Amino acid sequence: MEKEYNFREAESRWYECWEDSGCFLRSENPEGKSYTIVIPPPNVTGVLHMGHLLNNTLQDVLIRRARQDGYCAFWQAGTDHAGISLQVVVEKKLRKEGVDPNALSREEFLEHAYRWRDMHGNIILNQLKHLGVSCDFSKKVHTLDAAYARTVLTGFVEFFRKGLIYRGRRMVNWCPKSQTALSDEEVLMQMRKGKLYRMRYEIVEDPGSFIEISTTRPETIPGDVAVAIHPDDPRYRHIIGKHARRPFPEMEIPIIGDAVVLRDFGTGALKITPAHDSVDFAVAQRHGLAIIDVITADGHMNERTGPELCGLTREDAREKAVQMLQERGLLLAAEDYEHSVGISERSGVPIEPRLSEQWFLRYPCIELAKEAVRNGIIQFFPRRWEKTYLHWLDNIQDWCISRQLLWGHRIPVWYRRGCERLNPANLHVSVEGPADPENWEQDEDVLDTWFSSAFWPLGTLGWPDQDAMARHHFDFFYPTATLVTGPDIIFFWVARMIIMSLAFLKGDLEQTVPFRTVYFTGIIRDAQGRKMSKSLGNSPEPLDLIDTYGADGVRFGLLSIAPEGQDVLFDSARMEQGRNFCTKLWNACRFRFLQGKLEKAQAPAPEHISVEDEAILQGLSDLTEYQESAFRKYEFHSAVQRMEKFFRDDYCDWYVEVCKIRMRLDESKRAHILNFQDIILRHYLQLLHPFTPFITQELWCTMGYDDQEKFIQNVPLQRAEQLKQIANISEDNIAIVMELRESVAAIRAHKSSLGLASQTQLRAYYHSENRENAIKKHFPILCSLCGFEELIATKSLRGRPATLTPWGTFAVDVPNNTDHGQERARLQREIETLERNIATSEAKLNDENFLSNAPEKVISGAKILLGENRSKLIKTREVLESLRGIQK
């Protein structure tokens, strides 16, 4: 066994071996129970970032543990075609090469896009492999695969046939940069600084009198078709029905009354621009007003705006319009104003509400989708996201699913060539397309990428093709067990997957939901709590981290700082801690390894089991039980911390140290002692395996625990109850070990406060009232761990610096010139604390109210404590008193 663990070498070696041996392939034992996870398909345009690291570590932890627990585990791999982002990437690349993407035909552009995808599409999955992810890559699905595309198109066609998908000319969120419609979810509301302009329009019927209007968008004046005021507003009521003079292009527009107008905002009068504002659009519909579109698809003013504005960008037009108002004496004020503006999530520019012809989905199964979560058929961790989810469903609007892009699933709708598209008789909707394609032309648009991802758990398992579903064992692997994702896509993805699945599968909710549990991770932030972003440059390179700390170290570190659903403040010190822990594990195993070869693992005979063995077994069993509950509650962060604490404090620093002494004392017990160490280590490696798969696999083999099964992930994990069967654990013995540990700790602290290292060899004295036997029995261990070259029982410890332990008072023989100042101060503090606590207890026990109201258990607990503290106080005073006789 090497002195140092070479994680780089071991990790690449084992990953290759796992893949070659088919370790990650789903198993299909029809007798078994399934445990399925679908990977949130990373964008083919994406590069590995910290979020992927956390997300995929968690999934890997779950799936590996599921294998250990005997499930037929299946982790579906795949990638997303990434709609708009891929198109942007390819367009950029083409421009760089001097090709104008707009000059290309659809087919030419798609050819470039497919080529780009084929070259770069698997990069991110390959990067993930460095983390140790155990997905079944042989079943990899890409959202544009032919089979998956059939899933998506079938969904569309079915919805269309049910009348849930319809085409309509409606107000949509238009992104002038990427020139496509967006769903409401793709629009981010951001506070932007701007100006609120107050201006006045002359009232046509009353020349010389004006109505004052507030607006943030004077450039849309040419699109105004009315001025609206609240019908009950006494200031304006009388002018309803009259007309205002729109300044440019000059036109008389009606003054109307509508209750949407807020009387106390601005001037209480609202200009109505139906083509560029959804509220205004609704007003126009109600009042039968014309709609004047004044902004082009790419965000410029069109010819209807008049010669001064036509051709300007929205931003330039605003300035120009303000100037024009000023020139006409119509601008009254321009106040600084901060208001929220819709921003395109992808391109970062303000979206333009725009009237256009789009495809919409009227969401089905909304009530069912709510019920599934409300009734716990789908469980959210942390639970609080339920509210967010339900609130969204309560306020859900139809989904604009068409995108004016080339890259994606083309909408499976054909129009009869040369005929009126609006006439339903001229429509063909099907997955295969019309039988006489020469007479038809297909809709130009593609589907929103999220529309296709919504089918992920269905499509990856072959739905709706019966043969494919049989091949993929749909009935066995569906529903999936756990979805691990971020709460930022709860609407984009999680809710929509639920809706699609419920809409298309028949049966009980338990069978039709896409997953039984959703675990929402937090967002990884930098040490200052800022989001990680390219522009800030605060995001570490994941592959560098893996190279520095090892995949195991990174995984362990990430898990230890990722509490359930809370944001994670990234700190590379944690990765370092993870790596150090792996080193510690290596060294501890190496120590065992150097003691001699593993004998065939055997059940230990009762007479060979020491109290320390019992105690460590109890600790391991407790740890196992804790892990079981941590996995149920998705509390990996404390699970990992407990794993480390047990190993360092209980196993290495206590148990192994005791074992060393025991082996030194009695060479004949050596084999039994080592055998027990193997029992502990073997189980511990298994318990740790989901978190740090590489090093545990490596040690599994190195230590020779692979005699039955080479791959640790396939070895059934014993439960806490089974572990306890190994030895007859007595509570008394556990208590003795506890006392021994506490005594050693107290003596070491005592020595330390005398300025002595814990291993400095000294003569020591003790006085014990009722633990003589225990001390005698553990004499060598006690002496060795405390650094006593001699330990002498005595009646009086007077004149020697002493300390209290559960086993009695211990005094060390120190040189005459030892400084006891520190020790005296320590004892003094101890006495003060005890006095304070005794006073508190006494007050409590003298309180009638406490005695009559508190439960018996609490009262007796308080009495016991008081008694203990009183006797401790007496002894501590004695110890301090004994020091008074000493000079220094």
Added chain:
RNA sequence: GGGCAGCUAGCUCAGCGGUUAGAGCAACCGGUUUACAUCCGGUAGGUCGUAGGUUCGAAUCCUAUGCUGCCCACCA
């Protein structure tokens, strides 16, 4: 405007009605008995955001309130 989190040791967090509020990191003191200095032993450090209330008892429950972050929302 509505909602959801968080506020506990210098930092990151645990504890969510019952003894004297814990851990890791950082700090400080001390340590090479051959598994490990990527380590070991020890020490110090907190009126639990603020103010009220309920209770024998509150970090924990209730009511206000202050910051911090996030989500939703058609005030132009």
